[in-house]
Amino acid sequence: MLWIAVATVFALAVILTGYLRQYALKKSIIDIPNERSSHTVPTPRGGGVAIVVAFLLSLLVLSGTLxxxxxxxxxxxxxxxxxxxxxxxxxxxxxxxxxxxxxFACAAWVLAWMPQLPPLLWAGHEIDLGIAGYVLAAFYFVWMLNLYNFMDGIDGIASVQAITICLLGGALLWQIGALEIATLSFLLAAAVGGFLVWNFPPARIFMGDAGSGFLGLMIGALGLFAAVAQPALLWAWSILMGVFIVDATFTLFRRLLRGDKVYEAHRSHAYQYASREVGGHRPVTLAVLAINLLWLGPWAFAAALGYMDPALCLLIAYLPLLALALRFHAGKRETA
Incomplete structure (x- = not known):
């Protein structure tokens, strides 16, 4: 039954993305390259709506079963x-x-329906953060929403990141018996996979803010839901999100320290510098896939299954990502 649902959501997202591409071309909803763009060809945008519709429809269908x-x-x-x-x-x-x-209203809505916040697992102890936990969780959701927007800058990268997080995170949830949250993760991966058919480099349509912000919020929420099932999964989920968290956070702080207007568009993330250095989007997107599967995935499993202290797993997993951020000049001022 699960795999039929996954296949259906995937197919629906493929079809909807194709329709949205035709709609965007007809209505001239096009991203025109400029000096701050990472692409060189005018490309329709807004295809992320297909992810939204396919996933939310799947939730409605599941409403009577979960x-x-x-x-x-x-x-x-x-x-x-x-x-x-x-x-x-x-x-x-x-x-x-x-x-x-x-x-923040989106974050408040999600938090309002959660029966409880998971405790923070630290040094083997579970710490109840109380009201402070809800404040931190709200900022966590808003940051996830925006960092996903920031990191959706080259073909396929946001889609590949979401799919690997949801599949690996879903596998962890399935292993510990949290089947309902695992199902939601797999369905989100399917919706993004259908969109990726059209978005893999060279992209025929872009995700747009509707899709990237939605993905950031959904992935953040699923991570917090997973931690309700098992507190160590919050660390594991954060490890799986490492590529985006490290690049976006490092870049943001570097630009803040320089006094830049951080809400303005730019192309100074590490992945953007890397794509210009290697001369294309595909090698960087595939590199992110490899990092997620071969490096971050094993550390996430080690954290979730208790093989090592979760905080230590995250530190070890993030150190090479920090090195990559420095190597590819994350946040460095762009030169003409």
Whole structure:
């Protein structure tokens, strides 16, 4: 039954993305390359709506079968609001302050439906953060939402990242018996996989803010849901998100220290410098896939299954990513 649902969501996303591409071409919803772009060919955008529709429809179909009904309410409400804000921004422009308010509203919705926050696992002890935990979780969701937007800058990278996180994270959840959250992870991977058919380098359509922000929120929420099932999974999920977390965070702080307007578009992430250095998007996207599968995946499993202290696993997993961020000049001021 699960694999039939996964195949159906994948096929629906493929079909919807093709339709959205035709719609974007007809309505001239096109990304035109400029000096801050990582692409050189005008390309339709907004294909991420297919991910949103395919995944949220799958949630509605599942609504009568899952015991954890609050998962569905949290994801449906928060995801729909996030996607609408991104869609409006794709079709015009919403001021940064209003987008930020909407993002915190999405976070608040998801948190409001959670029966509890998971404790923080530290040095073998579970720490209840209380009200501070909800504040931190809200900022975590907003950062995940925005970092996914920041990192959706070359063909296929955001899709490959989401698919590997959801498949590896879903496998961990399945192994510990958290089958419902695992199912949600696999369905999200299927929706993104259908979009990737059109987005793999060279991309025929871009995701757009509606898709990237939605993915950031959904992946962040699934990570927190996973930690409710087992606290160590929050560390494992953070390890799996390492490529995006390290590049986006390092770049943001470097630009903040320099006094840049961080809400303005730029192309100074490590992955963007890397794509220019190697002369294409595909090698970098495939490198991210390899890092996730061969490096971060094993450390995530070690953290989740108790082979090593989770915090130590994360530190070891992140150190080479920090080295790569430095090697590829993450956050360095762009030269003409």
């Amino acid at each position: 015991q954890g009904w609050w998962y569905l309410v949290a994801l449906l409400g928060g995801g729909a609001l996030c996607a609408v804000v991104g869609f409006l921004d794709d079709h015009g422009h919403i001021a940064a302050r209003w987008r930020l308010i909407a993002h």
